[in-house]
Every structure is written in structure tokens, then in C-alpha cells.
Amino acid sequence: MQQFIVTPEVRFLHVVTEPSLRLAVLEHISAGEQHSDNHAPFFVLETPTWDGEGEWSGRAEELRADYEELRAVLAQDVRGVSLPAIWKAPSGARELTRFCLELSEMLRRLSVSPFDGAVLVLAPVEVREPERWVSELKTLLALEELRKARLMVVEVDGSHSEALAVALAQEALRVDARPDEGQLREDMATMLAGMAAAPAGVTGAQVVGAAGPRGVSPPAKKTQARLSGEQRESLARELKMAPALFDPSFQQALRLKVFAAAHAMREGKSTEAIKGQREARDLCLDAGLNREAVILELVLGGYVLQAKQAPLALEVFCDARKRAEAHELAELAVQAQLSAASTLLMLQRFESAALAYAEAGKLGLVASQPLLAIEGYRMCGQVLARAGNVAEATAAWRKALEVTRSATADERTASSAPEVARQLAALCRKHGLKAQAESLEAQAVALEEPPLRQTQGA
Template sequence: MDSIAKPLRALAEDAAWFAREKSLRLLHVVTTTDLRASVLEVVMGQEFHADNVSPFFLLEDAYGEEGRGWDLRAHRVREQHAARREALAKEGMALPALPAPRPERGDGLTAFAVLLGQVLDARCAPLEGALVVLAPTRMAAAREWQRELRVLLEAPKLAAVRWVVVELDTSSSGPLMDWLGARGLCVTCRVDDAALQAELARMVERAGSTSATAPGPAQTGAAWPRGVTPPARKGMPTPAPGALDEALRGAGVAPAIAGAPGRQIRQKVLLAAQALRQKKVDAIRLQREARDLCLESGLPREALLMELILASYLTHFGQPAKALEHYEDAYARAEREGLPQLAAQAQLGMGALYHLERKPELAAAAYVRGAECSRSAGEPLLAMEGYRLAGQAWADLGKGALATQAWRSALAVAEASSAQEVKASSVAETARALAALCRRHGLSAQAQSLEEQSLRLEEQGVLSAPGREVSR
């Protein structure tokens, strides 16, 4: 879609200019959550620009009130340097290793700056300098962020380091960019909502006017010559009548999804989503019709998904009582149908709704039920999130024992999960919250252990032995 591609193309041009123009010290990009991953791809892709000879380092650690994250960033710099050494060694190039970590005088920022100086020294031809991409997933303490970035930019020993900062929604580095003047480049990468809506409207219109025999892309609204069907691929003959339905059943998919009901459902869902973005209450009617079509077509799982989306739309349009009814109906049906993952989503949705309604006890209970359903469904990420939210709700009520129980349950799920799942979760924040609770009750040793454990959870996705003892 051109409305999405256009801002990314503009960013690619500016990022390429930054890679080429060495007098620029900082590229500052403000983007949105939906474009963040693509923005980082575009920025990191400049490492392979023909005029670039600097190694890139991508650092996405959060910058918060409770911790600035410079120690974590230093750890990731070491990891990426080691990976680059290994890759270059396969090409016959010897990139020197970094000195072993050692305690540095001063704070984490000082240690990080010292490490970057070591990166500049550990080089081999044709590499020169370094480019650090700071893209914090969460931003707080904006003034301190500006101050620390300026310290890094002013450090004489880091003059060969260039920087890219990627922030979400709003800029927290305005004064810094004013100070840099011509040495800084600001870019805003956002989708033009009006253009996006126009493109979506055209897609929905095209999808609604296609025939049942049209190719798949045409049925989803993609541009396609009218009346043109692509020829069968060599070695892949057109399936006999009924064979497709049989194949779908064998894969656990209801044939109605690929037939006329599926096309009608898709169109209703697209129209409802478009109406929601345009803040039109028609979104509720269209989403309800999509749910009813699923029920009429014998699609219970899909009907449940439509019910959950309908509840979220009702919440969006300020109808919490009706939304709660739909969440409760979805939960009851999911239990009857033996679909614990959807039951979990219904309970987590109820928890969020109770939270918005300032009913923390009901929110905590719903979050716990959602977490338990998630464990039954084999969904550790949802389980960890549910227990974390329940613990936070109880902590806000001053019920430390219940908060501790919920947070320990989250850590227990993390202990039984893969490192990849743990890294993708918020369980490190859970460990920090439990540590803060321990400190308030004078349990300094346990708090220290949990804080160290939270760092290991973020870096390695594993619990340490001391952490396991504390979390029981």
C-alpha cells in the first residue's frame, strides 16, 4: 500500500543521505508503533550502504525512571561486536576482541562511553568509527535522556561515533537537536491516515465486487485485471471438485472459510475495521453481522474471535456494560467449546475493562483467571502477562500478599518457559516490581537478588538459582 510505503521511502532517502554525509552526527526519527519495525529495518539497512564503513549497533533497551539501561546496552554492544568478529573471521578478516569487562568508576553511562571508545580502537580495515542506533522501547525521564545523549555527543573520545535515535509518537530530543543545528537531521515517519483510509476503501470495494472464481489476491481487494485467472502451475493441477473441501477439513479448517460465507465475513470485518478508524459507530453493527455470519456458517471458533473483537469495539465507543456482556458470553462459549486460549483472551479483556472502570479487585480476579486459562492452553506469554497485571492491581490496592502470590506465579511460568518466550514477555518488569515490594518490607537481600534476576531475564531469558529460591 502506497500510503505505508511512501513515508518509508522518504526515510530511506534521508537515512541514505545520513550514511553518506559524515558531517552529520545524529539522525533523529520520530515514528509510530505500527511502523517501528520497518523503520528499524530501513535504518539498519544503511550499514550496507556503499559509502558506509562503520559498524552498526542496534540498542532497543527501555529508558525509564527506575533504570536508564546503559549496562544492558553495553552488554548488547559486546554481543554484537562478538557476532561481527565471527562473521568477519569467515571472510578472512581479523576484527580485534574487546577487552574483558571490568568495573568502571562512575555510573553506567560512563562505563558505556568507555566501551564505545574500546569499540573504536578494536577495528580492522576497512571499518572506521561506529554508528549506534538507540531505539528505546519505552521512554521516560526525557530531560535526563537529553542530558545523557549530549554527554555522549560531546565526549571528545567518541567523536568518531555517529548516532541514530528512533522514538515513538513524540520527540523528547528537541533541545538536543536545536543544540546540534546543522549537525543533526530530523525525520518524521508516519502514515497519512486520510490516504490510508482511501486505499482501504478502494480495497474493500474491489473485494466486494470480485466473483467467487477470482484469484485469492483479488478477493482480498488487491489490484487485479478483471476476468483474468492465472494459469495452473506446472505440476500443480487444478483440484477436483470437493478435493479442496476435503483438504481443508484434513487441516482442521472449516470449508466455509474458503467459500462464499468466508468472503462475506472478510468483507464485513474489513468494513468494520475501516469504520472504527473513521470513528463511525457502524463498526459495531458490521462486526456483529460478521459474528452472526460465523454462527450461521457453523464456524464456532471464528464466531468467538468476532465476539471478542465486537467487545473491544463496544469498549472503544464507550459502552462498557455491553462490552462486558459480550466478554462474559465469549468466555462461557469458549469453555463449552474447549477453547482455553480464547477463554483466556475473554478474561484478559474483562480485566482490562474492569481496570478502565476503576474496579481493581474485579480486574485482578479476571487477570488471574485469564492467566490460568493461558497456562491450560500452553500460552506462557499470556499467562505471564495476566499474572503481572493481577499483581499490579493488588499492589495498587495495598494487598502485598496477593500481589506477591501473583508475581511469583508469573516467575514460575517463566521458569518453565523457553528463553525466547521469556525475552518476549514482561516478566523482567514483574521481577522488578516484586523487588520493589521486598524493599518496602525491608527485605533488601531478596530485593537485590530479584533486581539481578530481572537483568538476567532481559539479557538471557533465564532465571538464576538465587532468583528461583526467592520466587518460591
């Protein structure tokens, strides 16, 4: 990041990572905006690359919203830094053409001190058409009027833009932010061996296989004497908790099974992973840890699904929902239903999947889980739309948007509601409902309500 900021001739930074690290990478990039040598505001645009419909228009809306946000923050700046009013959206222009026009207008407004251009962080959650995506990036970089816009591209589903970065030579930097799988597997195997060899009753880092004296249990602390079985039972009754939570031996056995199952799955030993995860779940069931058992059962379903046993995974998720409902674990019941719906979608049982997603939406409402309810209705609408059931899809998406009324501002921002609004807007445009589409696009921007940008340093 520092090299990119202090080397203005570098116009393109290509970062490839994996989904689990995407947020961490974006946070690290965003922190670079505060570098003392940086004079270009960062604009993080996350619209996915799917089928060419609404992509660059969606990014244009993100750009406009971010500019307005920056302008509002600067209006409160005691140093008197200000930006001109936002430009009028170009009429008639669509997709990449519209985006380029809007970016050009924004760069013109960012030509005042202390600013020097802009940095676009293009971080699509998915790239379905890599060739078109790279071609569009080339267009952005080739236009002379956009020269003051430097690009960072973060990709999590493949190194699609690597060849472009190579071709740009000195004008590009490349970062591979993917973990070394071989080293991760080796580290996990070492940790598991240490955990298995650790003496009973160990504490601290030795619990997870770190260094410690072998065959020696640590002395009991004066203020924390080891509890007998009867004392554990008594304390558990008093606190209304399962006795197993106070038993170090149980905790160590459970931890070892969970980590060993995860390691086996990473190694491609799905049968071993499924067996170990099922045993971990059963340990919790026998100990009366019902919430933990359902959580482990959801992970178990994921392992079964990865092992290409979708029908069996569907059974696991359905059992998890029943168990969650039996113990009044409403949130986990919704998660189990969403997992079952995803499995039905994988099995190409589209009608059943749509119904299952709708059921997840209803469960989410009852459980006061607006994030999950919105996701259920969003996916229901998406499945219906793909099947050509436009009216039903529209109804599902409208239900998702209705749920936002009962959600907090943070929940709305974290939810997929903005995506719902944009999907519905695209459907309206397709059927010539321009006013409705524009209203929904504005609603999408309002729903995102990004956190306030830190004031740009001079």
C-alpha cells in the same frame, strides 16, 4: 539509513513512527549495521521511559549484555578480530550517570580496528516524561567523552525529540515513518468499493477490489471445478471442516464485512463499525466457524472499548471467554481473559483487575501458553504494586518468573519475563535487598537471550 552511515558528522537520527510499524522500523535500522561503509556496531536499547526508576540502569544492563554478545561472536571470527574483556560495573553510580560511565568504558574498548565508535538505537516502547527524556538525550550528546557514540532515537507515542533534532541542525537527520492517514482511508474506501462490485466467484486480486473485468466471472479451472453444495458438504465432512470454508460467496461476504467494519472504525464511525463486526461474528457462528467467531468477537470488544463503552466491552470479552471455553479454544480463552482484565483496569476497578490478570495467568498455564501466562502474572503484580500491595505483587511476579522454566528459549525472549525480573529487582533495591536485586537483574539479561549478532564487517 545510508545517509546517516556515510555522514559521520551527523550524530543524531530522529525517527517517529507508530506502534504497528515499530518492529519493521527497528528491523530496517538493524539491517543498516551491515552496510559496507559502517564500522560501528549497533546496540538496540528498548527499556521504556516511565518514572525515572531503573531506566538508564536498565539500559546499562542491555549495553553490557550486547557488548558481551558481540565479544563472543568476534571470538569465533576467523579474521582474528577481538575485543577486550567487559569492564567492571561502576559502584555507587546510578541511572544516567552510571550509563554514561559504562558507555565511556565500552567506547574505549571499541577504539580498536576495524571499529570506529558505536551507534546507540534508543527505542523505548513508551515515553511518559518527554521533557526529562529529551533533557537526558541532550546530556548524552553534550559529553565530549561520548563523542564517538552516535544516537538513533525511535519514538512511537509522539515526536518528543523533534525540537532537539531541529536544534542540532546539520548534526541531525529526521525521518517521519508514520503512514498518511488520509491516503490510507482513501485506499481502503476504494478497495471496499471494488470488493462490493466484484462479481460472485472471483479469484485472485479481484477478491480484494483490484482490477479485473466487471460483470464477468472467471472460467473454472479444469483441475479445480466449482463444487456443488452437496459436494462441499461431503468434502467438509471428510476433512472435518465447516462447509462455509469451501463457499466462495460466504468468504467474500465475510471479508467485506470485516474490512468495512475496520474502515468504519478508522473513520470514527464506531456505531457502524460495531454493527458490522457483530454481523461478521454472527456469520461465522451460523456457519459453525467457532474459532473465527471468537477471534472476531475479541476484535469486536476492542471496537466497543475504543467507542468508550468499557462496561459493554467487558461483557463482550467475558462472552468471548465463555464461547472459547465451550469449544475448547484454550488460547483464545486466555486472550479474552487478558482483555477483560485490561478493561477492568481501564474502569479503575483495580482489585478486580488484579484478580482477573491472576486468573489469566492460571489459564495460560493450563493452556500451555507460557507467553500469556507470564503476561497475566506480570500485569497482576504491576496492578498490586501500584496499589501498595508489595507482598502480593512480589508473589505474582515470582509466579511469572516460575513460568519461564516451562518456556522455550524463543518464548522467554519474546515474553515480558525480563521486564518482570527488572520490576522485581527495583522493588528489592527499594527495600535494601541489593544481592537479590543484582541476581534478578542478571536473570533479566539471561532471559532476553537476544539472537546472535552478525559478525561486524571490516
